[in-house]
Amino acid sequence: MKQKIVLLLAAALLLCSGVLARRAPRHVVPRAAELNFAFLTDVHVTPRGESDSLLRAAVAEINASAVDFVLVTGDLCNMGSDAELHCVHGILKRLRKPWFAVPGNHETTWSESACTTFGRLFGNDGRLAFRAGGYLFVGFTAGPYMKMADGSVRREDLQWVEERMRAARPGERIVTFCHYPLTNDVTNRTAVTQLLRRYDVRFDLCGHYHTLRLCNFDSIPGLMGRSLIPKNRRQEPAAGYNLVRVWGDSVALYEKRLGEAPRLSFAIPQGNSAALTALPCDPQPAPITYERTGAALVVEDEASIYTGVAVAGDTIFYGTSLGVLKAYDVKNRREVWRRQFGNAVYSTPLAAGGVVVAGDAAGAVWGLDAATGRRLWRIAAKTPVIGDGLVADGWLYMGLGSGSMAKIELRTGRIAWEFRFGEGQPQGRPAVAGGRVVFGAWDTNLYCLDEATGERLWSWNNGSPQKLYSPGHIVPRIVGGRVFIVAPDRCMTALDLATGREIWRVKRRKVRETTGVSADGSAVYAKTMDGELLAVATDADCYMELWTVDAGWGYDHNPCPVEVREGVAYMANRTGCVASVSGDGRLFWAEKFASSAANDFFVDADNRLWVTFIEGKIFCLGDPVVR
Structure with a gap:
């Protein structure tokens, strides 16, 4: 009887989390005053290539760590081919931590399956939400879909994001994640950031540029992660990923090179702050004419x-x-x-x-x-x-x-x-x-x-x-x-x-x-x-x-x-x-x-x-x- 009750409670918690997963492995994330999670982005896996072996090494390292869960913010592969997606999904399935992934432009722009294979394998269509340690994490995708274009968050996706944020519990803080940075790389960026500010999003996680960076997304802290393979092998020879620590009213981003100790990149207050407003912000888009x-x-x-x-x-x-x-x-x-x-x-x-x-x-x-x-x-x-x-x-x-x-x-x-x-x-x-x-x-x-x-x-x-x-x-x-x-x-x-x-x-x-x-x-x-x-x-x-x-x-x-x-x-x-x-x-x-x-x-x-x-x-x- 006790076992049945535990199973029912676990199922209810998963449903309440808003995760759209159907088949990908998902686990109940423990509540904690401090959160520590791995943050991977731009892994660009090619089967049997260097990125394939490096991601396997990163997964093994993460499994041996004390992180609470793993986020992957897109560009898991190069062309979005079914073979690439099956390969990277097979590697990520080896994680013994809860893990959540959204697609990036390399999954959506040239997809041979019209973006359907990602959903079938990863259990979501680019939209997912989950709870951890008093935070509601909301992930979404900015495409572009099936053609070269800038990022753009679909209208129906923005509506979904708002519905999830509206369902935040009293006292629960919201964190968002998307492959694209919320700059003018996203054509409807102002509509997105206005919505996120309305719900007091504490910070946003992104990738796309393959480098560690602290960004100002219209007064929302933007934490941009490094790629698995360094952007410049001469300047950054080591492969790696990112670690995020969240405590109190602060958040810190660490670079984690494979086989080395984490290195603090920056620590800032959550939400808008003097440190954030000192950073440049993209200008507003030109008017309609x-x-x-x-x-x-x-x-x-x-x-x-x-x-x-x-x-x-x-x-x-x-x-x-x-x-x-x-x-x-x-x-x-x-x-x-x-x-x-x-x-x-x-x-x-x-x-x-x-x-x-x-x-x-x-x-x-x-x-x-x-x-x-x-x-x-x-x-x-x-x-x-x-x-x-x-x-x-x-x-x-x-x-x-x-x-x-x-x-x-x-x-x-x-x-x-x-x-x-x-x-x-x-x-x-x-x-x-x-x-x-x-x-x-x-x-x-x-x-x-x-x-x-x-x-x-x-x-x-x-x-x-x-x-x-x-x-x-x-x-x-x-x-x-x-x-x-x-x-x-x-x-x-x-x-x-x-x-x-x-x-x-x-x-x-x-x-x-x-x-x-x-x-x-x-x-x-x-x-x-x-x-x-x-x-x-x-x-x-x-x-x-x-x-x-x-x-x-x-x-x-x-x-x-x-x-x-x-x-x-x-x-x-x-x-x-x-x-x-x-x-x-x-x-x-x-x-x-x-x-x-x-x-x-x-x-x-x-x-x-x-x-x-x-x-x-x-x-x-x-x-x-x-x-």
């Missing part, structure tokens, strides 16, 4: 948006982070229908011939009736579908998850052919021209297929085995029998469409993933990582720049493609800014529409320009009806 452009804010969703829009008349279609595909009447400002999928929607919908197509991160491509949302057809995929598609002449060209590209009859969902290429998501939109289908994938390759048969005509790669340099999230541009691409290797390449032969390849500008084509086809556009728009001749036998214009943004890595409307090019950046550039390289305007990164532009049949942003906002430029 989109009204100057004549654009209209059409949608402000309750969830985040990672897709562009499809348009049919006055109805737009888009997906959300809550796994909902929505049809929205922009003229009457009302939702027409919605379809709930099993996971977040990352694939931009397509609309043509009365059919709306959407990819599902739970593993399917759907064909729905545009008017009602009724299912017309469904194609199951073996992996999440996160890539964009293209409709041409009644046919859909779209990836069916990792290692697949297919030609599908739009009306019926019949697969004409499917090309299998092993593994790697074809995330960017394919291009179709001259009887060819060209697309890139996260397996390092660019592929060219016969449009009629799906036969591979040629493939190309940059010669590097590094998958992070893959042309996986690009839109190939086909002009005049040539294919133009940029990729994360920061090179711009022109290939012969018929043969795949390199015409030229240069690394003169810091291009990354963003391209477009001028209205007359004479120039291919590329956005640089310095916030410039670059125009390059499409018919020259060598690389020839026509002009470059600077939007004044500085560093940028947002992959949102360039769109052209009425001869004017539009590009967007990681902090919610949009720029308008003439065909001869004159900057018309550069204004701030939102706080977060843009997803995609779309020009509809009525010549309206649409653009979506991660924070859940959709704008329209060029239609007085929606204003």
Whole structure:
């Protein structure tokens, strides 16, 4: 009987803790006047690599210590691959202390499982809470999800954080943790810190920059931890992690090098203090100025948006982070229908011939009736579908998850052919021209297929085995029998469409993933990582720049493609800014529409320009009806 009571009490305590764990090992944390815990971040495990063995050594050292529990604040691996996640989870399972982990950008940006494997292994979706020694610890994630962008805490996650903090017991102090520092690296940082201050958060734990640092997060102490492998091996040769001591009204951070005694880095009062206010704080973000452009804010969703829009008349279609595909009447400002999928929607919908197509991160491509949302057809995929598609002449060209590209009859969902290429998501939109289908994938390759048969005509790669340099999230541009691409290797390449032969390849500008084509086809556009728009001749036998214009943004890595409307090019950046550039390289305007990164532009049949942003906002430029 006593044993049953103990078990029931333990179960109740775990439920009250707010931990979202399902399968990962979790233990009841003892209450104590003083807390001591290990704090790991940026371990970047590669199976059978140096980080693998170093993390095993750290786990063994922690098991032999007297710490109460272990926190891991993201970047557990490099690409977020299933193999990496299984490896690091297997190592952390060896901990004989309670342990809690949230993902970082290396788990969410390039995840082959659309961020689902982390939740399955670690028992949480990036949100967890637990109690220890009179403190409520609340963890959350800032992405970015499935694309290069700055961090951004999803609306639904902020709501969850507030609900957990509101449930704090009388006298209980709150500590938060997240991979990203709460600086302007997080686009909605002010909304986050305002919320945390409202509940008197005592301090925040973070990583991301691989170095020990005390930060001022809008009057909240920020404790940034070191990485497992030193950021600079010459200056810091030893691998290690962090230890945190909490007592009274104070908190201290120690560096713990493997095999050595802890070294105090700093000790400060909890909450705001004179010592904290002496530290610099990031400036407030720039004000919103989109009204100057004549654009209209059409949608402000309750969830985040990672897709562009499809348009049919006055109805737009888009997906959300809550796994909902929505049809929205922009003229009457009302939702027409919605379809709930099993996971977040990352694939931009397509609309043509009365059919709306959407990819599902739970593993399917759907064909729905545009008017009602009724299912017309469904194609199951073996992996999440996160890539964009293209409709041409009644046919859909779209990836069916990792290692697949297919030609599908739009009306019926019949697969004409499917090309299998092993593994790697074809995330960017394919291009179709001259009887060819060209697309890139996260397996390092660019592929060219016969449009009629799906036969591979040629493939190309940059010669590097590094998958992070893959042309996986690009839109190939086909002009005049040539294919133009940029990729994360920061090179711009022109290939012969018929043969795949390199015409030229240069690394003169810091291009990354963003391209477009001028209205007359004479120039291919590329956005640089310095916030410039670059125009390059499409018919020259060598690389020839026509002009470059600077939007004044500085560093940028947002992959949102360039769109052209009425001869004017539009590009967007990681902090919610949009720029308008003439065909001869004159900057018309550069204004701030939102706080977060843009997803995609779309020009509809009525010549309206649409653009979506991660924070859940959709704008329209060029239609007085929606204003």
